[in-house]
Amino acid sequence: MSQKPMATQSTPAVSLPRHSKSNNPNLYPLSPTVNNDRYSILSLINQCNSTKQLKQVHAQMLRTGLFFDPFSAGKLITASALSPFSSLDYARQVFDQIPQPNLFTWNTLIRAYASSPDPTQSILVFLQLLHHCEHFPDKFTFPFVIKAASELKAFRVGRAFHGMAIKGSLSSDVYILNSLVHFYGSCGDLDLAYAVFVKTPQKDVVSWNSMITAFAQGGCPEEALELFRGMEKENVKPNDVTMVGVLSACTKKLDLEFGRWVCSYIERNEINVNLTLSNAMLDMYMKCGSFEDAKRLFYKMQDKDIFSWTTMLDGYAKLGEYDKARHVFDAMPRKDIAAWNALISAFEQNGKPKEALAVFRELQLSKDAKPDEVTLVCALSASAQLGAMDLGRWIDVYIKKHGIKLNYHLTTSLIDMYAKCGDLEKALEVYYSVERKDVFVWSATIAGLAMHGHGRAALDLFSKMLEAKVKPNAVTFTNVLCACSHKGLVNEGQRLFYQMEPVYGVVPGEKHYACMVDILGRSGLLQEAVKFIEKMPILPTISVWGALLGACRLHGNIELAEQACSRLLELDPRNHGAYVLLSNIYAKTGKWDRVSGLRKIMRDFGLKKEPGCSSIEVNGIVYEFLVGDNSHKLSKEIYSKLDEIAAKLKSVGYVPNKSHLLQLVEEEDMKEQALNLHSEKLAIAYGLISMGPSQPIRVVKNLRVCGDCHSVAKLISGLYDREILLRDRYRFHHFRGGNCSCMDYW
DNA sequence: TTAGGGTTAG
Numbered sequence: 001m002s003q004k005p006m007a008t009q010s011t012p013a014v015s016l017p018r019h020s021k022s023n024n025p026n027l028y029p030l031s032p033t034v035n036n037d038r039y040s041i042l043s044l045i046n047q048c049n050s051t052k053q054l055k056q057v058h059a060q061m062l063r064t065g066l067f068f069d070p071f072s073a074g075k076l077i078t079a080s081a082l083s084p085f086s087s088l089d090y091a092r093q094v095f096d097q098i099p100q101p102n103l104f105t106w107n108t109l110i111r112a113y114a115s116s117p118d119p120t121q122s123i124l125v126f127l128q129l130l131h132h133c134e135h136f137p138d139k140f141t142f143p144f145v146i147k148a149a150s151e152l153k154a155f156r157v158g159r160a161f162h163g164m165a166i167k168g169s170l171s172s173d174v175y176i177l178n179s180l181v182h183f184y185g186s187c188g189d190l191d192l193a194y195a196v197f198v199k200t201p202q203k204d205v206v207s208w209n210s211m212i213t214a215f216a217q218g219g220c221p222e223e224a225l226e227l228f229r230g231m232e233k234e235n236v237k238p239n240d241v242t243m244v245g246v247l248s249a250c251t252k253k254l255d256l257e258f259g260r261w262v263c264s265y266i267e268r269n270e271i272n273v274n275l276t277l278s279n280a281m282l283d284m285y286m287k288c289g290s291f292e293d294a295k296r297l298f299y300k301m302q303d304k305d306i307f308s309w310t311t312m313l314d315g316y317a318k319l320g321e322y323d324k325a326r327h328v329f330d331a332m333p334r335k336d337i338a339a340w341n342a343l344i345s346a347f348e349q350n351g352k353p354k355e356a357l358a359v360f361r362e363l364q365l366s367k368d369a370k371p372d373e374v375t376l377v378c379a380l381s382a383s384a385q386l387g388a389m390d391l392g393r394w395i396d397v398y399i400k401k402h403g404i405k406l407n408y409h410l411t412t413s414l415i416d417m418y419a420k421c422g423d424l425e426k427a428l429e430v431y432y433s434v435e436r437k438d439v440f441v442w443s444a445t446i447a448g449l450a451m452h453g454h455g456r457a458a459l460d461l462f463s464k465m466l467e468a469k470v471k472p473n474a475v476t477f478t479n480v481l482c483a484c485s486h487k488g489l490v491n492e493g494q495r496l497f498y499q500m501e502p503v504y505g506v507v508p509g510e511k512h513y514a515c516m517v518d519i520l521g522r523s524g525l526l527q528e529a530v531k532f533i534e535k536m537p538i539l540p541t542i543s544v545w546g547a548l549l550g551a552c553r554l555h556g557n558i559e560l561a562e563q564a565c566s567r568l569l570e571l572d573p574r575n576h577g578a579y580v581l582l583s584n585i586y587a588k589t590g591k592w593d594r595v596s597g598l599r600k601i602m603r604d605f606g607l608k609k610e611p612g613c614s615s616i617e618v619n620g621i622v623y624e625f626l627v628g629d630n631s632h633k634l635s636k637e638i639y640s641k642l643d644e645i646a647a648k649l650k651s652v653g654y655v656p657n658k659s660h661l662l663q664l665v666e667e668e669d670m671k672e673q674a675l676n677l678h679s680e681k682l683a684i685a686y687g688l689i690s691m692g693p694s695q696p697i698r699v700v701k702n703l704r705v706c707g708d709c710h711s712v713a714k715l716i717s718g719l720y721d722r723e724i725l726l727r728d729r730y731r732f733h734h735f736r737g738g739n740c741s742c743m744d745y746w
Numbered sequence: 747t748t749a750g751g752g753t754t755a756g
Contacts, residue, residue: 074748082749104748111750143751178751209752244753251754280754310755341756374756 041066045079051087054080058094070102077105081112088116103135110141114148122148123157137164139173146179155187178206185214193218205236212245216252224249225258238269240277247280256288279307286315306332310339317346322355337369345378353382354622357391371398373410380413387700387727389421390620412440419448422698422725422732439465439473447479452732453741455487474506481515485522486731488745493519514543521551522745526560542571549578553585561585576607614679614701618690625682632686641685642677648719649712656708680709684716684724696723704728705746714740 041061048054058076061067067076077098081091095101095109106129113122126145129137137145142165149158158180165176177200184193197203197211208231215224228246231238238246243266250259263281266273273281278301285294298304298312309332316325329335329343340363347356360379363371371379376395383392396414399406406414411434418427431437431445442465449458462480465472472480477500484493497516500506513536520529529548533540545568552561565582568575579602586594602608615624623632632638680701687697705713705728717724718738726733734741 071747078748107749140750144749147751173751175751180751182752204751206752211752213752239752241753248754274753276753278754283754307755314755338756345756372756378756 038066038069038072042072042075045075048079048083050085051080051090054090067097068099070098070100070105073098074102074105074108077101077108081108086112088112101133103129103133103138103141106133107138107140107144110148111144114144114151119148119151123152123154136168138168139170139176142170142173142176143179146176146183150179150183150186153187155189158183158187172201174200174202174204174207178204178210181207181210181214185210185218188218190214190218190220190223203234203236205239205242208236209239209241209245212242213248216245216249219252221249221252221255225253238271240272240274243271244277244280247277247284251280251284251287254288256285256290259284259288260290260293275301275303275305275308278303279305279311282308282311286311291315291319306334306336306339309333310336310342313339314342314346317342320350322346322352335366335368337372337375340369341372341374341378344375344382348378348382348385351385353385356382357386357388373404373407376404377409377413380410380417384413384417384420386617386622387421387615387698388617388620388622389418389423389698390617392417392421394620406434408438408440411437412444415441415444415448419444419451420727422696422727424448424452424454437465437468437470439470439476442468442470443473443476443479446476446483450479450483450486450731451727452734453486453743455483455489458483459489459492472504472506474509474512477504477506477508478511478515481512481519485515485519486742486746488519488523490519490523490525510538510541510543513538514541514547517544517547518551521548522554524555526551526555526557530560540567542568542575545571546577546581549581553581553588556585556589558585558589558591574605574607576602576609579607580609610703612679612701612703612706614683614699616683616687616697616699618687623683623686625679625686627679628677629679629682634686634689637689638682638685641689642681645681645685645712645716649715652715652719654711654715678706678709680705680726681712684713684726687724688716688720688722693722696725698725698727700727702729704730705733710740710744710746714738 041057041064044057044060045054048057054076058067061072061076066072073094077091077095080086080094081088091109091112095105098105106125110122110125110129113119113125116122122145126137126141126148129141142161146158146161149155149161162171162180162183165171165173165180170176177196180196181193181200184190184196193211193214197207200207208227212224212227212231215221215227224245228238228242228249231242243262246262247259250256250262262284265271266277266281271277278297282294282297282301285291285297294312294315298308301308309328313325313328313332316322316328325343325346329339332339340359344356344359344363347353347359356378360371360375360382363369363375376399380392380395383389383395395417398404399410399414404410411430414430415427418424418430427445427448431441434441442461446458446461446465449455449461458480462472462476465476477496480496481493484490484496493516497508497512500508500512513533516532517529520526520532526548529551533544533548536544545564548564549561549568552558552564561582565578568578572578579598583595583598586592586598611626613624613626615622617623625632629635630639680699683699683701684697687699691697705726710733713724713726713733713735715738716722717735721737724733724735726735731742731746733746
């Protein structure tokens, strides 16, 4: 950063004096010829449409000495910093050559930097101005520099500017006040924004717009709409920007009816519909669920920009219409990273991690855009879902190599990825590396400990979080209760549950109730679980009945299981999981007639058990195995390994658990189960033949692990002296030396 | 003698 005044060394030698001798500081003493040239050169600046032309004029100005006339230099700076072909670097060079820039010139540079990709420069130039300019910043300076603070969400910096504006007696300027409303709004301090707004003596349309937008963006759409009505009462005519803010509020409220009314209001009041407003309408229709309106508008729009395209793409993707989303994506004239992210995140958030990662790989090969934080969060989450640790690790390295700053979101995703891929140590390493942790970072780590069966450690971490004065949220409590449930910590679970609302102000939701039913039911307190459900202030959901049903399976309570199952099916008649669970309970207790009865019902309804699938990552490639799968190219070796395992198990006296063998509903499953070919066994066998002896075998199963496979995995870990990490739908099982970390409580 | 504030995806 250069200091003012300087850089005159780079100025070509000119014979004119450098300091004004005139009484008017804005007027430089010019020779009559130069004075004549001035107007022609200044009009030349206005005609420039490239930096090259501007440089020619610049040279001419240096030759004639006109460059040292502050007014003319100001014109040159404006053209170089703000014109459509502007180059801020060049503007900066020009600025550094000006011996004594006037306030206008300073303001122009501050203004240009404020809306540049690097708004910090704006604030740095402002600080230089304070040091080097003889004038105090004026009513023009503050709006620009406050804008820079808004862009950076630099609350304390912006507050200081507010203070300086007051000291400079500028605090009644409506431009400054409007900037401040926007600034406080973008820092999320709606109270301060509103305080400035009400104190604005002569509000104009921008004052109202700033406040409406602040409310809409700040999670208070009701207030935004209320203010819009207030604006009408005060007879302030709304403009296109107002309507963008109002539509944004409708979108946040998911209020299609009001949104439609706003669109007709725009038409009735002949408000100028520019591209931004069209996009806001498009976004509203899409998010409020009127896809047809959105489509109609999109195809009617003459101009479309990247926002319009991305909104459509996102809409299709969120509806699960992946082909159409892809079609829009391919048709986009330009694809920025947001477009890629829309496609990747749609797959990632709809349980299609493989598809998400395929698009991620495509992005890496294309030259269109570079992954940003959002992309990496999605890719990490997809890796976590798949248990693809090699890819997850690669992303971690990518982040470090590209110097991408870890925000809370990325940190949370990294912790989650390592935990879900089975490397709890690494997850904790990331956790310890973060100096300041937000509630999501804490919660993700608690969840990691919980899913690995470290219930006590999870609760200890929860206490540490409270000591660090971080307020737990609903997610934290789900994770903490989950930790209690995996470890059978009934008393702790109950204590925390009943503290949620009175102590922490978190109203228990359906997930928390389901966790509590799980905690009580799993530990055998089935009657307590039923009483708990009866006393629930909200209607018991599918997951609540599912938890009770699961507990009944564990404790073989048929009567209660039937009740839970029928309540669950009332809510979701096509829930195949409920049928399978109930059928397993019947099988376990030998009620074969009922098993076949259920099987018939399922067939009549066209319900199929979700096929079990286990995956394992070897050398960065994720392999999936279904029951009795023989599609792998090493299938032969896998099956001979299984034979070898079976022989070894037999030699140590292992007898397959018949009840597990006969639990399954479908005939094909029965056949394959009899052959001992569950997907998790296939994946483990493949791990044994393809990975080095020191490498732990990490397997991810989409369903709950089967009881027989659990026993077999324990034995394998002892017989082969191998560490096996098996993640099922609910938790991790660490098999080592013939034991499992879950201590058979699962 | 130059000008300024508020605008929709992820």
